[in-house]
Amino acid sequence: MNLGPHADFIIASYAVTAFVVAAMVAWVVLDHSSLKRVLGDLEEQGVTRRSRSKGDA
Amino acid sequence: MALIDLANPTRFLRLVDRVLPWLAAATVIAFAIGLVQAMNAPDDYQQGATVKIMFLHVPAAWLGMMGWSLMSVAALGTLVWRHPLADVAGKAAAPLGAAFTFICLVTGSLWGRPTWGTYWVWDARLTSMLVLLLLYLGVIALYWTAEDPNRGSRAAAVMTLVGALNLPIIKFSVDWWNTLHQPASILRMGGSAIDSSILIPLLVMALAFTLLFFTLHLAAMRNEILRRRVRTMQLMQAQALQEAAI
Numbered sequence: 001m002n003l004g005p006h007a008d009f010i011i012a013s014y015a016v017t018a019f020v021v022a023a024m025v026a027w028v029v030l031d032h033s034s035l036k037r038v039l040g041d042l043e044e045q046g047v048t049r050r051s052r053s054k055g056d057a
Numbered sequence: 058m059a060l061i062d063l064a065n066p067t068r069f070l071r072l073v074d075r076v077l078p079w080l081a082a083a084t085v086i087a088f089a090i091g092l093v094q095a096m097n098a099p100d101d102y103q104q105g106a107t108v109k110i111m112f113l114h115v116p117a118a119w120l121g122m123m124g125w126s127l128m129s130v131a132a133l134g135t136l137v138w139r140h141p142l143a144d145v146a147g148k149a150a151a152p153l154g155a156a157f158t159f160i161c162l163v164t165g166s167l168w169g170r171p172t173w174g175t176y177w178v179w180d181a182r183l184t185s186m187l188v189l190l191l192l193y194l195g196v197i198a199l200y201w202t203a204e205d206p207n208r209g210s211r212a213a214a215v216m217t218l219v220g221a222l223n224l225p226i227i228k229f230s231v232d233w234w235n236t237l238h239q240p241a242s243i244l245r246m247g248g249s250a251i252d253s254s255i256l257i258p259l260l261v262m263a264l265a266f267t268l269l270f271f272t273l274h275l276a277a278m279r280n281e282i283l284r285r286r287v288r289t290m291q292l293m294q295a296q297a298l299q300e301a302a303i
Contacts, residue, residue, distance in 0.1 A: 021269065024152075024156050029276075032283070
């Protein structure tokens with residue numbers, strides 16, 4: 001594949017996009033695992049949500 | 058499952074857990090097909106290979122605007138119907154919309170240098186897109202810095218609806234003013250002005266980016282619901298500790 005005389009601009013565009021998409025995916029995945037860990041810790045300490053006692057969760 | 062059932066965050070979380078793996082798989086497949094097609098698409102007779110930047114730039118622009126449209130509907134849900142998930146949807150969409158708008162601006166700038174001879178001009182399309190990014194950053198700041206989450210949500214919803222005025226300005230800026238940015242060539246009266254050898258990869262990439270947006274949005278909404286549960290439980294824990302001390 002020949003990207004011509006402006007290959008640097010094309011490669012830079014794809015690299016920036018890949019970086020931003022990877023950052024978004026990492027943010028969502030790491031945030032999820034961190035929140036699950038905190039929720040698990042709270043439940044271990046015996047803290048429960050009020051709605052849970054009504055069979056909601 | 059009725060649509061109204063999704064108003065319950067727990068039922069919504071169950072649905073997200075079921076749908077998310079399929080949506081993620083569809084996103085990966087769509088990107089694989091789209092990228093192969095984009096790399097094999099012919100060069101443009103005027104722009105040469107730089108037309109490949111379009112396969113990123115145009116979908117990112119669409120999603121930047123779609124993100125704000127989605128947030129506007131969510132803002133109505135927050136202010137008018139006080140739907141429990143509307144505020145969650147708006148808050149989760151803001152960073153994603155900002156990221157796609159950022160991609161649109163950077164790739165547009167990198168496309169502009171070889172085609173226009175400059176990275177940036179203050180023309181109406183580019184400036185209104187930059188305003189959209191600044192609006193996103195403003196809404197994100199409102200969501201994350203408000204001491205009372207409910208007040209922050211309402212303020213962000215009002216700002217979102219005011220900011221929606223920018224969407225028609227972005228869309229029609231190339232018609233209303235004399236801009237360096239080209240006029241609409243895909244969604245326009247009389248059909249697309251792009252040859253199918255370039256249009257088809259563009260539409261596949263647009264589908265892939267859209268699937269990515271909804272995958273990340275559902276995952277971010279799930280995180281936001283969990284974050285609110287953590288906050289509620291931490292408040293209950295603090296209250297219990299305070300009562301025990303008295």
